[in-house]
Amino acid sequence: MTGPRFTALAQSLPATVPFVGPEAQERAMGHAFRARIGANESVFGPSPKAIAAMAEAAPGAWMYGDPESFELKTALAAHHGVGFDNIVVGAGIDGLLGSLVRLIVGPGDAVVTSDGAYPTFNYHVTGYGGTLHKVPYRDDAEDPDALIEKAREVDAKLIYLANPDNPMGNWHGAERIQQTIEAVPEGAVLVLDEAYIDTAPGGTAPPLDPADPRVIRFRTFSKAYGLAGARVGYGIAAPDLIMAFNKVRNHFGMSRVSQAGALAALADQDYLRAVQAKVVAARDALAAIALKNGLRPLPSATNFVTIDCGADGVFARAVLKALVADGVFVRMPFVVPEDRCIRVSCGTEADLAVFAEALPRALNSAR
Amino acid sequence: MTGPRFTALAQSLPATVPFVGPEAQERAMGHAFRARIGANESVFGPSPKAIAAMAEAAPGAWMYGDPESFELKTALAAHHGVGFDNIVVGAGIDGLLGSLVRLIVGPGDAVVTSDGAYPTFNYHVTGYGGTLHKVPYRDDAEDPDALIEKAREVDAKLIYLANPDNPMGNWHGAERIQQTIEAVPEGAVLVLDEAYIDTAPGGTAPPLDPADPRVIRFRTFSKAYGLAGARVGYGIAAPDLIMAFNKVRNHFGMSRVSQAGALAALADQDYLRAVQAKVVAARDALAAIALKNGLRPLPSATNFVTIDCGADGVFARAVLKALVADGVFVRMPFVVPEDRCIRVSCGTEADLAVFAEALPRALNSAR
Numbered sequence: 001m002t003g004p005r006f007t008a009l010a011q012s013l014p015a016t017v018p019f020v021g022p023e024a025q026e027r028a029m030g031h032a033f034r035a036r037i038g039a040n041e042s043v044f045g046p047s048p049k050a051i052a053a054m055a056e057a058a059p060g061a062w063m064y065g066d067p068e069s070f071e072l073k074t075a076l077a078a079h080h081g082v083g084f085d086n087i088v089v090g091a092g093i094d095g096l097l098g099s100l101v102r103l104i105v106g107p108g109d110a111v112v113t114s115d116g117a118y119p120t121f122n123y124h125v126t127g128y129g130g131t132l133h134k135v136p137y138r139d140d141a142e143d144p145d146a147l148i149e150k151a152r153e154v155d156a157k158l159i160y161l162a163n164p165d166n167p168m169g170n171w172h173g174a175e176r177i178q179q180t181i182e183a184v185p186e187g188a189v190l191v192l193d194e195a196y197i198d199t200a201p202g203g204t205a206p207p208l209d210p211a212d213p214r215v216i217r218f219r220t221f222s223k224a225y226g227l228a229g230a231r232v233g234y235g236i237a238a239p240d241l242i243m244a245f246n247k248v249r250n251h252f253g254m255s256r257v258s259q260a261g262a263l264a265a266l267a268d269q270d271y272l273r274a275v276q277a278k279v280v281a282a283r284d285a286l287a288a289i290a291l292k293n294g295l296r297p298l299p300s301a302t303n304f305v306t307i308d309c310g311a312d313g314v315f316a317r318a319v320l321k322a323l324v325a326d327g328v329f330v331r332m333p334f335v336v337p338e339d340r341c342i343r344v345s346c347g348t349e350a351d352l353a354v355f356a357e358a359l360p361r362a363l364n365s366a367r
Numbered sequence: 368m369t370g371p372r373f374t375a376l377a378q379s380l381p382a383t384v385p386f387v388g389p390e391a392q393e394r395a396m397g398h399a400f401r402a403r404i405g406a407n408e409s410v411f412g413p414s415p416k417a418i419a420a421m422a423e424a425a426p427g428a429w430m431y432g433d434p435e436s437f438e439l440k441t442a443l444a445a446h447h448g449v450g451f452d453n454i455v456v457g458a459g460i461d462g463l464l465g466s467l468v469r470l471i472v473g474p475g476d477a478v479v480t481s482d483g484a485y486p487t488f489n490y491h492v493t494g495y496g497g498t499l500h501k502v503p504y505r506d507d508a509e510d511p512d513a514l515i516e517k518a519r520e521v522d523a524k525l526i527y528l529a530n531p532d533n534p535m536g537n538w539h540g541a542e543r544i545q546q547t548i549e550a551v552p553e554g555a556v557l558v559l560d561e562a563y564i565d566t567a568p569g570g571t572a573p574p575l576d577p578a579d580p581r582v583i584r585f586r587t588f589s590k591a592y593g594l595a596g597a598r599v600g601y602g603i604a605a606p607d608l609i610m611a612f613n614k615v616r617n618h619f620g621m622s623r624v625s626q627a628g629a630l631a632a633l634a635d636q637d638y639l640r641a642v643q644a645k646v647v648a649a650r651d652a653l654a655a656i657a658l659k660n661g662l663r664p665l666p667s668a669t670n671f672v673t674i675d676c677g678a679d680g681v682f683a684r685a686v687l688k689a690l691v692a693d694g695v696f697v698r699m700p701f702v703v704p705e706d707r708c709i710r711v712s713c714g715t716e717a718d719l720a721v722f723a724e725a726l727p728r729a730l731n732s733a734r
Contacts, residue, residue: 001553001579001580001581002553002554002580003556003580003581003605003607003608004470004471004524004556004580004607004608004611005471005524005554006470006471006611007469007470007471007472007473007476008473009473010469010470010471010611010614010615013614013615014614015610015611015613015614016613017434017613017618019434019618019619021431021433021434021435021619023433023435023437024433024434024435024437027437036430039430039431041429041430041431042429043429044429045426045427045428045429046425046426046428046429050425050428051425051426051428054421054422054425054428054624055421055422055425057596058413058417058418058421058422058425058624058628059412059413059418060412060596061412061413061417061418061421061593061594061595061596061597061625061628062408062409062410062411062412062413062593062594062595062596063403063406063408063595063596064388064406064408064589064595064596065596065598066388066390066391067384067386067388067391068388068390068391070390070391070394091458091617091620092617092619092620094617094618094619094620095617095620098617102374102377103371103373103374103377104371104372104373104374104377105374106374106375106376109374127614127615157371157372186368186369187369187372189370189371212368213368213369213370213371214368214370222431226428226429227428227429228428228429228430228431229424229427229428229429229430229431229432229622229623229624230428230622230623230624231432231619231620231621231622238370240370240371241370241371243382244371244373244377244382246382246383246384247377247380247381247382247494248377248380248494250458250459250461250462250465251384251386251461252386252388252459252461252598253458253459253461253462253598254598255596255597255598255622255624255625256596256597257421257425257596257597257622257624257625258428258622258624261425261428
């Protein structure tokens with residue numbers, strides 16, 4: 001009884017999780033977090049209309065969700081002024097990144113990203129046998145020129161760029177991003193992860209060009225729309241690339257309740273604007289807490305603030321550890337020198353009060 | 368601007384959908400179905416407690432679902448009397464089949480299934496470059512001996528067997544299935560799809576042996592539990608195989624609302640029993656409608672009844688087409704000689720009345 005014969009690739013992969021969830025940390029600690037401000041979820045919650053739509057959809061959960069996500073894609077196409085055939089809907093950007101990588105990256109294929117950028121993208125690339133080439137951040141930001149240059153050098157099939165960036169929170173303007181799209185080498189596709197675009201200043205996203213084969217833009221309901229747990233993301237790209245997802249995606253993989261929630265959330269742009277205002281206020285409050293503690297908050301176009309703890313990674317990890325032990329769920333960048341920072345998601349006033357109270361203790365404990 | 372360079376495998380795949388959803392058919396027809404009894408969804412709906420749990424969870428959809436599905440896996444382990452490390456939860460059996468195939472099947476690897484069995488499994492095998500070897504049904508049933516023999520012959524890495532079977536509805540007893548597990552060749556894994564086990568007679572499933580490396584059993588909340596649109600399935604297998612899913616799965620891919628719904632549904636076994644009784648009654652009613660029209664209903668351990676239309680595939684397809692045009696969503700087997708049948712899911716009394724009224728017309732139109 002030998003059991004499964006895994007592929008050579010599967011055997012080579014570690015059984016690791018890109019992120020440990022806060023629930024697992026709570027179980028390990030034996031108590032709940034007092035503030036859940038570590039995963040860039042939107043503590044302000046989804047639109048009440050989205051909540052109502054989900055509750056209303058729940059009795060109909062006996063039906064599979066429409067595998068074409070027709071209503072949602074129609075609404076998204078209208079919202080963005082692109083065609084229905086420019087949009088693919090999937091189980092969060094994470095799921096869509098997996099499908100994209102699967103379509104394009106085979107063993108040994110070159111992929112370029114920044115060292116310290118989104119680990120789940122790397123997880124997919126490694127998972128399909130691709131070779132990751134990483135360029136460093138420059139001044140705490142992803143470096144589009146270096147990404148393009150590296151892509152040319154290694155003949156990359158995909159180039160990952162998040163704008164605004166996670167985990168650092170900063171952003172490039174539309175013009176810089178458009179120049180980057182123009183500079184994408186032949187045979188490469190720019191994976192432009194715009195998960196945080198809804199909390200960025202106007203003018204951060206270049207106009208959508210639904211015919212451009214050099215870029216796929218990813219958006220999500222997980223951040224500003226407050227529906228991380230619903231698992232609805234989407235990609236916007238030229239029809240040929242969008243069509244290709246049909247070759248590999250889990251057609252009946254969308255939750256019907258989530259489809260209803262996302263549709264209602266998209267329709268409630270007033271609520272989105274109210275959340276955007278709350279995010280701005282919470283960013284300011286987080287920055288003030290950092291400054292009050294002698295730390296430097298980095299500029300942010302996201303729903304989190306990355307805080308420079310003023311020393312090295314060892315110190316920031318100690319601060320993080322003390323915060324977590326004190327019931328404050330936060331995370332931090334993985335890589336030198338960005339790992340001198342901690343990353344704190346926008347919270348409610350209660351969350352921010354917990355953080356304000358816990359941070360001095362954590363800094364003392366780390367010193 | 369050449370755009371994406373797809374892998375050779377991706378280029379070789381058709382951009383087809385394993386099943387066209389009823390919503391797409393409705394859009395094409397321009398009107399809604401009068402009876403939605405084609406996808407083996409549970410028209411009886413989920414437990415009211417599951418509905419309440421989902422509605423209650425909706426405001427918390429701003430949080431990612433626990434990537435370990437800890438509570439649900441704990442409850443499932445207790446329910447089945449297996450270990451926590453024997454269970455993997457995923458976005459329906461469809462999603463889990465994709466991960467399983469990805470772990471085990473590479474280009475050219477042999478996989479055995481029955482000709483006419485679940486197309487989504489085939490979609491995954493083809494999608495990862497595997498080679499499908501198909502054995503025919505025997506007397507309208509999957510043929511375990513032929514599957515095992517073929518697996519030996521081609522050195523298969525996976526063997527697919529659904530019990531009860533879809534699309535024919537019949538089943539093998541536990542002893543026969545256990546013998547099949549015992550006969551699995553070295554280096555192969557039996558993919559035992561038990562999606563319909565909750566509507567089968569007691570004694571259809573052999574006891575779970577959580578240490579046996581030769582089989583993975585798949586169960587779902589999509590059928591008797593009435594949560595197809597929630598996308599919650601799970602696999603039960605030896606820990607090594609379960610652990611391997613962590614290498615490739617979309618860790619944060621589970622809807623938090625769906626996790627809550629499934630947990631509540633599992634806890635409400637009284638409701639499940641009530642649904643099981645309704646399924647039995649609906650099967651009997653469907654059989655009676657078939658007989659009244661001079662057709663032969665096949666024995667069923669599922670939430671559908673496959674009806675022999677008494678002629679060939681051309682005739683059955685004409686019957687199906689007439690039913691669909693008349694607003695009755697039903698499906699049928701794909702392959703000769705099973706395609707002489709149509710497959711009708713258990714419906715409410717109203718659904719069954721629509722079917723009873725439409726079937727004679729459809730038969731007349733087909734004749």
